[in-house]
Amino acid sequence: MSSMWGKALRISLFGESHGEGIGVVIDGLPSGFEVDLAQLRAFMKRRAPGQTPWSTARAESDLPKILSGLYKGKTTGTPLTAVILNHDTLSRDYQNLQDVPRPSHADYTGRLRYKGANDPRGGGHFSGRLTAPLCFAGGLARQILEAQGVYLAAHIKSLAGIEDRAIDLARPPVEALAQIKDKTFPVLDDDQGQKMIDLVLEAKKDLDSVGGIVELVAWGFPAGIGNPIFGSLEGELSSMLFSVPAVKAVSLGRGFDMTAARGSENNDVPYYDGNQVRFKTNNGGGIDGGISNGMPIIFQVGIKPTASISQAQASVDLAKGEDTDLVIKGRHDPCIVPRAVPVVEAATSLVLLDQLIQARGLQGMGEK
């Protein structure tokens, strides 16, 4: 009960960082949707490692091979499977990790959970590399959403404490957000972005790492989608977002700040904009009672500083039963936040599409 997800749209993620390959099966896709593979590759490239000074040097092509579910360029509606074979693996880097867990990684907990039988190389199934097939699935879901008039984009809201330009929750700058996907560094304010980059490079020089906050905005998502209580839109979103490695916090709309506000000032008041109901503010992030209210869906995701750092750290030797020192030799990002931006977009796309299909039984888009 772990690596499968979804209700109407479902995915099954598989693979280990240094195994034969990783991939995803996507079940429940509407049939007859023409997939833009070039766009999908471009989307995945935003997550790919080895492109900038601030990401790991591991250079994988990460080109997925589609084994099933696509026929004459369109989704068949039956399971669509994509596989990425692993090539550039340096497993000797991780040899010593089997007994000496990396702090704040899943090495120790994974070993307990799987009684020592899980693949320890590069984090195995726990590796951030599993976000590649997640991006494949989410990138495809995103294309289908766009065909339904639903758009989304994320930016780095803060990195190591440096803030990007704040957005108006009720009127987010959707044009600017839509262009972030073409930027090397996904922020609204490039000057602030440069300060962030400087901090990342400084941390890298110090053999250290930094974290940050990603903020996502989705617009065009229809009102009235979601469910009360356990099937709530925010519950489904948060559950999926916490599946992204290094995510440690999720907040909607105005987030934790609203806990210090008064109701009179925090309530989102509806009004008629022509014959359309809108809300004067959007502190709730576009969701009331688990259901979309037609305003942009906005949330923030807190990402911890990369656990893998090149400094020597203390740890334990589980084989010897004693304390020890650890130097992590593998390649790793001094800051995962920029690469997390498309991952958050992908994760969100899957949740929103699953909800749309549940509501509308969107089984096919083709004709016959």
Added chain:
Amino acid sequence: MSSMWGKALRISLFGESHGEGIGVVIDGLPSGFEVDLAQLRAFMKRRAPGQTPWSTARAESDLPKILSGLYKGKTTGTPLTAVILNHDTLSRDYQNLQDVPRPSHADYTGRLRYKGANDPRGGGHFSGRLTAPLCFAGGLARQILEAQGVYLAAHIKSLAGIEDRAIDLARPPVEALAQIKDKTFPVLDDDQGQKMIDLVLEAKKDLDSVGGIVELVAWGFPAGIGNPIFGSLEGELSSMLFSVPAVKAVSLGRGFDMTAARGSENNDVPYYDGNQVRFKTNNGGGIDGGISNGMPIIFQVGIKPTASISQAQASVDLAKGEDTDLVIKGRHDPCIVPRAVPVVEAATSLVLLDQLIQARGLQGMGEK
């Protein structure tokens, strides 16, 4: 796909605020567990309304009637059902709400979702009153957890910006936390608690409301429980926590603060304490890679100020298609946070027990 939850342990919540009754079916309980009904009632009383100046005047006994699943005082293992009949309902208070949605409530979204057919009285199925059967189910789960050596307690970490005493994440004050259940106002530092109460009463006087943050600590939960990716412990927790009305943010351990820290300072370093692996810090909140690491599980839940306020507010009249004013006449809490404390405990208990049963197949506790 809404009001049912769970994998090995499952619950089905039902009812509307002003309908015939509300309740819960709990499926998958271990058989043969002797339920302490007095303790369960005491637990539910912590959530019950009408007890203090800062909660709604609605005075319900909220005594659940158990229809099934309990035989000779023990769980049968087959579905356990509890029903709470509604008595003290003043539905005329809510008459005008069918067309004029209360800001930041689910009135508008519920109407869209259910095409106007849902019960609008008192929020219907969206009402916070549904947390009563949730507390019943969670209070029972908690007893089973305690029989397995797992304990948990929550406190108000902050209310309207006033902070309770901060806890050491690696060594939380478990004795003090365990006593919070006997307090009228669930904080560690009663002086700070008094300041919070003052703020609530001031907001009430102003016909306004305030929000806050609840922090939960669970200890004794074994290491190695949970799953990578979609079945992660934090994903399951957050999904359930966002099911609690008014929850808008969830963070683990050190929370959003860790996004501004460096890895070298944020990583939780393991060491041997005798032959037991422990961690010097607990910034991650006791979970690594979706799996418990044996440290206390700690998270924070952000709760917005109560949306129902007695001040006049703007809204829309959906029948007339025009803007209007709204005065909410029903009874409501100026601050829901104190009553949310046991609800967060209940929600957490359900998740932790579900995980334990998944891991251990805990089908029965009896003998034969």
Added chain:
Amino acid sequence: MSSMWGKALRISLFGESHGEGIGVVIDGLPSGFEVDLAQLRAFMKRRAPGQTPWSTARAESDLPKILSGLYKGKTTGTPLTAVILNHDTLSRDYQNLQDVPRPSHADYTGRLRYKGANDPRGGGHFSGRLTAPLCFAGGLARQILEAQGVYLAAHIKSLAGIEDRAIDLARPPVEALAQIKDKTFPVLDDDQGQKMIDLVLEAKKDLDSVGGIVELVAWGFPAGIGNPIFGSLEGELSSMLFSVPAVKAVSLGRGFDMTAARGSENNDVPYYDGNQVRFKTNNGGGIDGGISNGMPIIFQVGIKPTASISQAQASVDLAKGEDTDLVIKGRHDPCIVPRAVPVVEAATSLVLLDQLIQARGLQGMGEK
């Protein structure tokens, strides 16, 4: 993981035969559907005991009380709950069964499964009485199906070896089938029905019981609904049908007979009837590859002779660890088959409606 069922439409069954009450929560119903309660009661009455010489003398009104999910006579779309309180229980009848299991009942297996803690009175949660709330849920689903143009009816195909008139699978007599619900004994050929009744009464006189086969026909169900492999229409149907106590076999269309046929003679050949595709035969029972083909859906359900018989039987005394004799004193049907007819209809209605909602996202039937 036991008494909850469904994907888009979900139900949670609860209760024990001699406990406080039994009932069902139905989640995922379309909102705004006007329920015909009189018709629902009439449907449930077909299953109710105590009405004829061939059913148990237990006379329960079995009038369900609706606790939630119905507002102004229409479904709200949030969970609809019905409870039937138990009144006419003679638990002393079952006292000796705790240690001496009734042959071919779940007494022994239930005791092992729940480690002796389950409620043994009258079979507890295993009782056929749980089919009352199943009929409530299915009777409601049936009304919604009829509003979509989908109809279904079942008859006793055979009882103790006596056959009802055989139906033409490709052109079943739908008018005659639709009238079966008004008959005391649900067969097409009343003369054959009288022979069956005679056999039942003979078995009753002998303190014995008989079994039979129920055949269901559904018409008007659209083509193209269902799924390949695990979500197949026949898989979903069979899984639900085996949930009905005493069901031991399920076959589609021509059933086991087709295993002795040749393909050339068994294949259902399509042809154009005007511009409508139909099939010359319907040996497959209206389902190909897990998906409806537009022909009537037809299947048979084999029901064993009632396990409870009044004759002395051998058994074991689990407390003493020795063989013993057993005389079952409770009231029971010499033949459950006639009462199983509406249960099979109810079970089928739930599956077909769940499939329709999955395919079409049928969330609401109201307007606004």
Added chain:
Amino acid sequence: MSSMWGKALRISLFGESHGEGIGVVIDGLPSGFEVDLAQLRAFMKRRAPGQTPWSTARAESDLPKILSGLYKGKTTGTPLTAVILNHDTLSRDYQNLQDVPRPSHADYTGRLRYKGANDPRGGGHFSGRLTAPLCFAGGLARQILEAQGVYLAAHIKSLAGIEDRAIDLARPPVEALAQIKDKTFPVLDDDQGQKMIDLVLEAKKDLDSVGGIVELVAWGFPAGIGNPIFGSLEGELSSMLFSVPAVKAVSLGRGFDMTAARGSENNDVPYYDGNQVRFKTNNGGGIDGGISNGMPIIFQVGIKPTASISQAQASVDLAKGEDTDLVIKGRHDPCIVPRAVPVVEAATSLVLLDQLIQARGLQGMGEK
């Protein structure tokens, strides 16, 4: 919601008959289990085509490549993925089938379900070829079951009306059954088997096909596993069995015959065999009330004659909207029953292991 299955143990099947490849992801396997790959290949070979005169001439190696979940020869506990690439595909054979559906195939229903976008070549995702990865998953589950002392074997109970030697349900010949896996033709009585083969070859000569019944026996499965009502062992088994293409009927134990018996003669009476409870007969097939009773689990699966036959058949041309004739040119089995035997074993293995894991939380078999 189609090609994923399971609760504690889950699988995701993917692929199309003539696409790039087919495969399976298996999630929830106990970790640390040493897989016998040679045995697994031998098991899969029993299903493989092209080996005998009575199976299709398509000769695929069907050697699965394992992409994940196996490390140092043992299961990691994280998703295990196997892929079989397609090589010997003659897609031109199927060109005309897109518009002219083969009778009693899923061509017509699949086209409706997926609005014409599904892959029609060789049946696409509906192809019997998908039973290859099902056998991979089931063959692995079977090895784990054997390590728990649970064994199973199936035989052809009847083929085109010719019966294999009948088994005693209470004392099935487990040694003889265990040897069937080494036979070319899976029957207990080879003389009867030869008659069956003769009939198959006769049907082949007539460009026709025949069907049959497969009977499975599982022994060593512990008593007390399963659930009442919807999670019943027989419900889970039947749902899975109907997922196997061409299966049209499932019966337990004595099957439909018991519907003509009396209770006094059909009830399975328990007795003490030493200090072990056993049953004098096993008409119920080892399951009472959804839960195993410790007797062998026995059921029968009715398989229709292969729908693909080489004779000319009538059909419709959906593009032209008129009746037409159809000659199927592809390769196909005149009788699928012998190859269905290991598939039924595989399907059953998955269900039984899923149930065991649910009951016991069998997360790992390794040591630490």
